[in-house]
Amino acid sequence: MGSVKSYHPVKLIAAVTVQAEEQWPELQAALERLFAPLDMAMNWYDFHHTDYYTAEMGPSLKKRMISFQGLIDAERLPDIKLATNRLEESIADGGKRRVNIDPGYICAPRLVLATTKDYSHRVYLGKGIFADLHLLFLKGHFQPQPWTYPDYREPAVLGFFERVREQYMTELGLAASAPADKD
Numbered sequence: 001m002g003s004v005k006s007y008h009p010v011k012l013i014a015a016v017t018v019q020a021e022e023q024w025p026e027l028q029a030a031l032e033r034l035f036a037p038l039d040m041a042m043n044w045y046d047f048h049h050t051d052y053y054t055a056e057m058g059p060s061l062k063k064r065m066i067s068f069q070g071l072i073d074a075e076r077l078p079d080i081k082l083a084t085n086r087l088e089e090s091i092a093d094g095g096k097r098r099v100n101i102d103p104g105y106i107c108a109p110r111l112v113l114a115t116t117k118d119y120s121h122r123v124y125l126g127k128g129i130f131a132d133l134h135l136l137f138l139k140g141h142f143q144p145q146p147w148t149y150p151d152y153r154e155p156a157v158l159g160f161f162e163r164v165r166e167q168y169m170t171e172l173g174l175a176a177s178a179p180a181d182k183d
Contacts, residue, residue, distance in 0.1 A: 007073075007074055008107070008172065009071035009072055009073060009074070009172075010071060010072060010073075010074045010105035010106065010107045010168075011067055011068075011071060011072075011105055011106045011107070011164060011165075011167070011168035011171070012035060012036070012067065012068040012071075012072050012080065012103065012104075012105055013065065013066065013067045013068070013103070013104050013105060013106055013111070013161070013164060014031070014065070014066050014067075014068075014084070014101055014102060014103045014104070015063060015064075015065055015066075015100075015101070015102040015104075015113075016031075016063065016064055016065075016066060016099065016100070016101055016102075017047055017053060017057070017061050017062070017063045017099065017100040017101075017102075018061065018062050018063075018098070018099050019057055019058055019060075019061060019062075019098050019099075020062065021044055021062050023091075023098065023099060027087075027091070027099055030087055030091075031066075031068075031087070031101070032068075034083055034084075034087065035068050035072075035080070036068040036069045036070050037068070037069050038066050038067065038068055038069070039067055039068060039069040039167065040066065040067045040160070040163065040164055040167065041064060041065070041066045041067075042064045042065045042066070042156070042157070042160045043064065044062045044063065044064045045062070045063055045064065045151075045154075045156070046060070046061075046062065046063075047061040047062060047063035047151065049149065049150040049151045050149075050150070053097075053100060056096050056097055057096070057097055057098065057099075057100065063151065065157060065160050065161070067106070067164045067167070070171070071168070071171055071172070072105070074105060074107070074112075077103070077104070077105060077112070077114045077125060077129065077131065078114065078125045078126055078127040078128075078129035079127070080103045080114065081103055081114035081115070081116070081129045082127060082128075082129070084101040084102075084103050085116075087099075087101065088100065088101055102114070102115070104132075104134070106161060106164050106165050106168055107168070108137065108165070108168075108169065108172075108174070109136065109137050110133060110134075110135065110136055110137060111134050111135040111137075111142060111161055112131050112132065112133055112134065113131075113132040113134050114129050114130070114131065114132070115129070115130050115132050116128055116129060116130070117130065118130055119132075119147070121133060121145070121147050132147075133145070134147075134148055134149070134152060135148060135152065135158075135161065137165065141158065141162060142158050142161050142162055142165070144158075
């Protein structure tokens, strides 16, 4: 029988999609009030990888990846997703979202996203939220999976998440090259 032990803290990240970059200062302030100050942020990029959000948010969307200072308990992920959903609703215009926020976390072996949508590779966490195992850290790099979203496969996005993982490992007091399978 295995012994139960607590899991080490994880690094909170989020993908943020907006109609216009001018929305960012207000959104950043709201996210920092909810969670923590940002410690890393990607440059904005044109989000043309899917038309999933077009009907609700319009065309020509912008997206960036961010991470927050400090570490959190992984068990908080469902509550964090519910909080970002409420934030999206509070900013909505006429019932249509103006922003989309996809929170998740990075730990040594993986990147996990929170979602309300079930699928074969997603695990139910409770409160209507699923964990989406999105990237695995293998052989020194994050590796996309067959279900990984197209923009998460982009070299700039993967590189950003690898830098966030390095920061995470530093915060844990571990070498960034520590084997991911030791978690």
